[in-house]
Amino acid sequence: MNLLITGGAGFIGSNLVRLALERGHRVVTLDALTYAGSRENLADLDANPNHIFIKGDIRDYSTVEQTITTGFNGDVFDAVINSAAETHVDRSILNATLFADTNVVGTATLLDSARRHSIKKFIQISTDEVYGSITGSGKFTRQSPYNPSSPYSSSKTGADLFALSFYHTYQYDVCITRCTNNYGQFQFPEKFIPTIITNALLGKKIPLYGDGLNIRDWIYVGDHCDGILSVLEAGQAGSIYHFGGSNELTNIDLCSKILQILAQELSIDESQLRSLMTFVEDRPGHDRRYALDWTDSERELGWKPKTRWDSGLVDTVRWYLKNRAWWEPKLK
Numbered sequence: 001m002n003l004l005i006t007g008g009a010g011f012i013g014s015n016l017v018r019l020a021l022e023r024g025h026r027v028v029t030l031d032a033l034t035y036a037g038s039r040e041n042l043a044d045l046d047a048n049p050n051h052i053f054i055k056g057d058i059r060d061y062s063t064v065e066q067t068i069t070t071g072f073n074g075d076v077f078d079a080v081i082n083s084a085a086e087t088h089v090d091r092s093i094l095n096a097t098l099f100a101d102t103n104v105v106g107t108a109t110l111l112d113s114a115r116r117h118s119i120k121k122f123i124q125i126s127t128d129e130v131y132g133s134i135t136g137s138g139k140f141t142r143q144s145p146y147n148p149s150s151p152y153s154s155s156k157t158g159a160d161l162f163a164l165s166f167y168h169t170y171q172y173d174v175c176i177t178r179c180t181n182n183y184g185q186f187q188f189p190e191k192f193i194p195t196i197i198t199n200a201l202l203g204k205k206i207p208l209y210g211d212g213l214n215i216r217d218w219i220y221v222g223d224h225c226d227g228i229l230s231v232l233e234a235g236q237a238g239s240i241y242h243f244g245g246s247n248e249l250t251n252i253d254l255c256s257k258i259l260q261i262l263a264q265e266l267s268i269d270e271s272q273l274r275s276l277m278t279f280v281e282d283r284p285g286h287d288r289r290y291a292l293d294w295t296d297s298e299r300e301l302g303w304k305p306k307t308r309w310d311s312g313l314v315d316t317v318r319w320y321l322k323n324r325a326w327w328e329p330k331l332k
């Protein structure tokens, strides 16, 4: 298929572009290259004739129109996959307007243009955070109500509602994917797992919000991307699909696990790294726990996460060890 993938120079987007090309699709990447996106993330694809990179903003209607009407070298797109977004919760607390603008207005702009030009399918990449925090041991289903806590998750909820409104209003073939926390190569160093690794390597304090007992489920980025491509193949119009890794743990346990792997990889004493763990004031509005029931995706798409938690985490730590030249300049 001919695909337009927005945000393809970011963490999930760059992994998705690579997987889509491996599966035989042709891809145009549209990305504004904000602080979070980088051409470097796609550098290995520069000579790939099935990939075109365009620097552009999804909020800019004329850029979006131009990109969508051009298609892949004149061949009409079969689908738009919107992975472009402002994604860091802490930044959303400092500047909610930017998040509303990129995540809501940008998504609406893409939806308008894609529908007007009859692009057959639109996939909106969303998040478990639209449901807010869950207590006890339950999991959110796709019937669970929206209850976002942060400006980030509120803006993602707004984007989801726009996407669903295009299905209800125009019968436009829109699917939404909601996923738990991703880990893997090319994740910007401000996010939790890269922060643990890079601060440990630099001998800097590793911040843990509040009591460190907030729980997240972690999924390997490649499994998430595989899920998105299965929605491309078999997703039903107007449907929501959940993806998760079934690897739930507290932030303290996650941090300890990563430091244990790092100590093994570097052949150093683990207690040296553990002494860097530092409790800091909790994030305002911090959700306690997220967890998604993804059995509908298994039944309807035949999807399951394939990467074993231990091996995925070791691979991720090794990637950051090997790619210091990628992450170090991003800390400045």
Ligand SMILES: NC(=O)c1ccc[n+]([C@@H]2O[C@H](COP(=O)([O-])OP(=O)(O)OC[C@H]3O[C@@H](n4cnc5c(N)ncnc54)[C@H](O)[C@@H]3O)[C@@H](O)[C@H]2O)c1
Residues within 6 Å of the ligand: 006, 007, 008, 009, 010, 011, 012, 013, 030, 031, 032, 033, 034, 035, 036, 037, 038, 056, 057, 058, 059, 082, 083, 084, 085, 086, 087, 088, 102, 106, 125, 126, 127, 128, 156, 178, 179, 180, 181, 182, 183, 187, 188
């Ligand atoms: N990372 C996770 O754990 C996670 C979990 C669930 C859902 N998601 C969702 O997946 C998507 C991708 O997340 P990520 O972690 O890869 O984010 P990221 O911050 O690494 O990448 C976002 C990309 O979007 C681009 N971008 C930002 N504003 C843009 C604009 N106005 N126009 C064009 N491009 C723009 C950036 O340059 C960057 O390349 C987001 O929609 C996010 O909400 C992420």
